[in-house]
Amino acid sequence: xxGAVDRHVQRLLHMLESGRDPDAPYDPLARRDGLxxxxxxxxxxxxxxxxxxxxxxxxxxxGRIYRPFPSRSPQPGxxxxxxxxxxxxxxxxxxxVCRRLARASERVVxxxxxxxxxxxxxxxxxxxxxxxxxxxxxxxxxxxxxxxRLALAGDSVGAGxxxxxxxxxxxxxxxxxxxxxxxCPILDLERDSPSRRLYPRGRFIExxxxxxxxxxxxxxxxxxxxxxxxxxRAGDLxxxxxxxxxTAELDPFxxxxxxxxxxxxxxxxxxxLVRHDRMVHYFYALPGLIPSAEPAxxxxxxxxxxxxx
Amino acid sequence: xxxxxxxxxxxxIAKVNDVLVARLKESAPDMVLIEGCSDLRTLGLDSLxxxxxxxxLETEFDLYIPQDRMKPQNFRSVAAIAxxxxxxxxxx
Numbered sequence: 302x303x304g305a306v307d308r309h310v311q312r313l314l315h316m317l318e319s320g321r322d323p324d325a326p327y328d329p330l331a332r333r334d335g336l337x338x339x340x341x342x343x344x345x346x347x348x349x350x351x352x353x354x355x356x357x358x359x360x361x362x363x364g365r366i367y368r369p370f371p372s373r374s375p376q377p378g379x380x381x382x383x384x385x386x387x388x389x390x391x392x393x394x395x396x397x398v399c400r401r402l403a404r405a406s407e408r409v410v411x412x413x414x415x416x417x418x419x420x421x422x423x424x425x426x427x428x429x430x431x432x433x434x435x436x437x438x439x440x441x442x443x444x445x446x447x448x449x450r451l452a453l454a455g456d457s458v459g460a461g462x463x464x465x466x467x468x469x470x471x472x473x474x475x476x477x478x479x480x481x482x483x484x485c486p487i488l489d490l491e492r493d494s495p496s497r498r499l500y501p502r503g504r505f506i507e508x509x510x511x512x513x514x515x516x517x518x519x520x521x522x523x524x525x526x527x528x529x530x531x532x533x534r535a536g537d538l539x540x541x542x543x544x545x546x547x548t549a550e551l552d553p554f555x556x557x558x559x560x561x562x563x564x565x566x567x568x569x570x571x572x573x574l575v576r577h578d579r580m581v582h583y584f585y586a587l588p589g590l591i592p593s594a595e596p597a598x599x600x601x602x603x604x605x606x607x608x609x610x
Numbered sequence: 611x612x613x614x615x616x617x618x619x620x621x622x623i624a625k626v627n628d629v630l631v632a633r634l635k636e637s638a639p640d641m642v643l644i645e646g647c648s649d650l651r652t653l654g655l656d657s658l659x660x661x662x663x664x665x666x667l668e669t670e671f672d673l674y675i676p677q678d679r680m681k682p683q684n685f686r687s688v689a690a691i692a693x694x695x696x697x698x699x700x701x702x
Contacts, residue, residue, distance in 0.1 A: 313661065315680040320660020322651050335658025338629065342665040589665070 306551065307579040309591045314503065314581070327513050329419060333389035340394035343589030348397035349404040356444070358433050362414040365392045366444065367403040377607035378446035379408040379482070380434050382466075384457025384583070386514035387418045387426055398456070398586050398598060405602030409446055411437055415462065423519035427529055430462040431469055438476045450607040452542075454482030456585065457554075461487050464532040464541070464561075471540030481544045482605045484598075485582050486558045488533035490515045491526040494556035504551045505581040533561055543571035545604040547597065549580035573604055615692070618671075619646070622691050625666040626650065629659050646689040660685055667691070673698050 306314065352371060356364035368376070379402065383395040392412055403410040415429035434453060441448035455463035460483035470476040501508040519525045528535040544565060548558040558574070565572035577584070577597050585601075588594040630653050655663065663685065664675055675698065684694045 312677055312680075315677045316661040316664050317657040319680040319682050319685055320651075320655055320657040320663075321682075322656065325651070325656055328656070331654065331656055332658060335656065335662060338662040339658060339665075342662055342669075 304551070305579055306581075307584075307591065307593060309593070310505075310551075310579065310581055310584060313587070313590050314505065317505065318503070327510060329386075329388040329510075329514060329517060332510070333385070333417070336385060336389045336394055337391070339587070340396070343587045344394060345397035345400075346589035347595060348400040348588075351400050351403050351410075356411060356413075356437075358413065358436055362416065362429055362433065363392065364411050364413040364433065364437075365396075365399070367399050367410040367412070368445070369403045369407055369409070372445070375442055375445055375447040377408045377450035377452070377479075378437070378441065378444070379403075379406060379410045379452040379454055379480075379605060380437055380463075381410050381412045382415065382430055382453075382455035382459035382462040383412065384455065384459040384485075384487075384586075385417070386511055387458055387518035388514045389417070390459070395456075395586060397588060401595065401598045402454070402602045402605070405599045406605045406607075408450075408452065408605065408607060409444075411444070411446075413437070418514070418518035422517070423521075423524060423530065426458075426462060426518065427465060430466045431473075434466045435470055435474060435476060438470070438474075447607075450479050452480035452482060452605055452607070453478045454480075454484070454545075454605060456484035456486070457582065458487045460484060460558075461490075461530075461532060464488060465529055467542070468532060468535055468538075468540050469529070477540075478542050479607060480542055480605050482601065483544065483546045483558055483561070484585055484601060485549050485552050485554060486546065486561070487554045488557040488561055489526075489531040490519065491522060491531060492533070492557075494560075496555040497553045500551055500553040504553065505583055506553050508553055533557055538565065538568060538570065541565065541570060544573070545601060546572060546574045547585075547601050548574070548576045549582055549584055550576055550578045551580060552582040554582060575600065575604075618695065619688060619692055621670055622667070622688050622695070625663060625670055626655075626688060626691075628666060629663045630654050646692075647687050649686055650688075651686070655685070667695070671695055671699075673702065
């Protein structure tokens with residue numbers, strides 16, 4: 302492990318550091334605005350065109366459908382949950398990510414929103430993710446999706462939502478997905494781990510603030526440590542389909558994805574793990590600042606491509 | 611003050627406004643009152659805001675802010691940003 306930082310990432314970290322105020326109050330809503338602006342300034346650079354439609358999900362929120370090409374027959378689909386610490390993120394911040402995923406995986410991507418904290422606490426985000434995925438799976442054909450070739454994916458806490466949803470819907474509705482894709486996943490809201498201790502701050506993520514995000518979403522530590530909020534702690538992973546996991550070397554949450562990969566391997570399950578050296582959490586969503594974001598997402602998307610029928 | 615300088619200040623203030631208005635939209639719906647020497651941190655500029663401000667300034671003025679100039683003091687006020695941008699323009 303080198304610990305060296307990519308030069309483009311280094312520039313981003315310099316920018317962040319020059320605006321850092323150690324005495325600034327914790328302000329998740331300011332971060333929501335900041336991340337949203339960052340998305341429009343650096344998130345969609347080079348994003349390929351897709352056919353897009355807005356999807357209204359009954360009662361829970363909105364989605365955006367990205368079709369990589371027009372088609373009359375049902376196409377493989379991918380339901381996507383954005384990251385943002387449960388307090389930030391949305392369709393716009395991850396628009397570039399979803400376009401790239403759709404084009405490179407040749408799946409129709411459905412980006413689904415969920416309610417955010419502090420306005421809505423646990424289990425709002427988890428419930429919304431389940432309802433959205435269930436509704437999309439049940440209505441797959443009407444949406445032009447092949448119900449036998451539906452995948453779930455997400456980044457950061459959105460990856461945790463994807464995994465938690467995958468396990469829950471297998472049990473409650475016998476809905477099976479053909480792939481699970483996790484980008485820089487946060488799979489445990491309570492654990493300590495070597496990567497968390499190695500990179501507690503100054504690597505895009507400030508662990509103190511993120512811990513407070515988790516507490517805001519889910520104030521009860523026992524619930525934070527439960528398998529719904531922290532799916533790495535789930536006892537039975539047999540419902541997981543072939544899983545694609547991408548981590549970043551300098552991400553405090555790196556161990557979550559890598560430990561899941563090791564567990565799946567021990568269980569004899571199919572898992573692909575890729576670690577991106579010299580990269581930080583969220584690098585994949587900032588192609589305007591970090592050129593490696595594009596090839597990294599393409600590689601992830603290709604591994605998520607459906608098996609040909 | 612020359613027209614060019616006044617124009618530069620106006621453009622910097624517009625970009626600072628874009629970054630800060632989102633933060634302060636509840637207390638100041640349209641505009642944040644920014645004076646040349648106002649401390650941008652007290653107006654709500656944080657680390658993500660600084661990234662957004664630098665990216666906006668680079669696009670607006672078609673320049674590249676080198677890492678060794680990314681110091682907190684260079685982004686503390688509109689006046690400080692104007693001085694930095696003038697320096698960078700001279701060096702170019």
